Amino acid sequence: MAQLLDVIPNDAEIEAITRPKNPKAACELQHRREVKRRLEELLEEAALKRAMGGDFY
DSSP states (O other), rough: OOOOOOOOOOOOHHHHHHOOHHHHHHHHHHHHOOOOOOOOHHHHHHHHHHHTTTOOO
């Protein structure tokens, strides 16, 4: 019988999987990461303001 294992890849494996194949893809990936980071910062800031009872807008 086949045995299935749940394996969580380590950081090196994840980096190898997500490494872009060409310079244009690398640039797009970097842009997406920057946008994601900015969005996460904005959401954290909004959650903090909400938690402090301040106006969200």
